[in-house]
Amino acid sequence: MAEGGFESIINDIEKEIECGICLMQIKSAKLLNCLHTFCENCLDRITKRGFISCPYCHAITELPEEGVKGLSPNFFFNRIADIINTKTGSKPTEESICGNCDCGQTVQFYCDDCKHFLCGSCTDCHNKMKFLSGHHIVDLTKFSSKDFQIFIGKPGECKKHIKAELTLFCEDCKQCI
Numbered sequence: 001m002a003e004g005g006f007e008s009i010i011n012d013i014e015k016e017i018e019c020g021i022c023l024m025q026i027k028s029a030k031l032l033n034c035l036h037t038f039c040e041n042c043l044d045r046i047t048k049r050g051f052i053s054c055p056y057c058h059a060i061t062e063l064p065e066e067g068v069k070g071l072s073p074n075f076f077f078n079r080i081a082d083i084i085n086t087k088t089g090s091k092p093t094e095e096s097i098c099g100n101c102d103c104g105q106t107v108q109f110y111c112d113d114c115k116h117f118l119c120g121s122c123t124d125c126h127n128k129m130k131f132l133s134g135h136h137i138v139d140l141t142k143f144s145s146k147d148f149q150i151f152i153g154k155p156g157e158c159k160k161h162i163k164a165e166l167t168l169f170c171e172d173c174k175q176c177i
Helices: 005-016 040-046 075-088 120-128 145-153
Strands: 029-031 037-039 051-053 060-062 109-111 116-118 137-139
Touching (some): 005 075, 029 040, 029 075, 037 040, 109 120, 116 120, 120 137
Antiparallel strands (some): 051 060, 109 116
């Protein structure tokens, strides 16, 4: 890839993960039934009597009991935002705090094999485990275009079922499965 290619990719992706309501990088990305994604707070502002009309296609999404908070998160957008925030040194989001431990540190690394973001402490533990030797761990501040292509090519994992990739969307539950 040409010099500056990764920065060009980052710029293109930042445009793609821009909220169509606030026109800023999406924070706490939530999926509507039509699969368009917006910030949780922005969707809160446009909610009408238990439903949302998509600002792009006007499809109606009925809200669960929990309101916008109960909508499915767009894990892919949130993961991409974490990489961009780490790479550019932006303020970490709630999603960029390590979820593997209780340290409250910001994620700094990504394991391609485990498909997990890791803080420094978790990375140290990960590297000490012999059965995880050979895993490709990437420092997010040194994320290259090749690393990014590998990252976006992998499906997310189910939060309930260990090692199960998200492959389908359940219409009944309104969730990726």
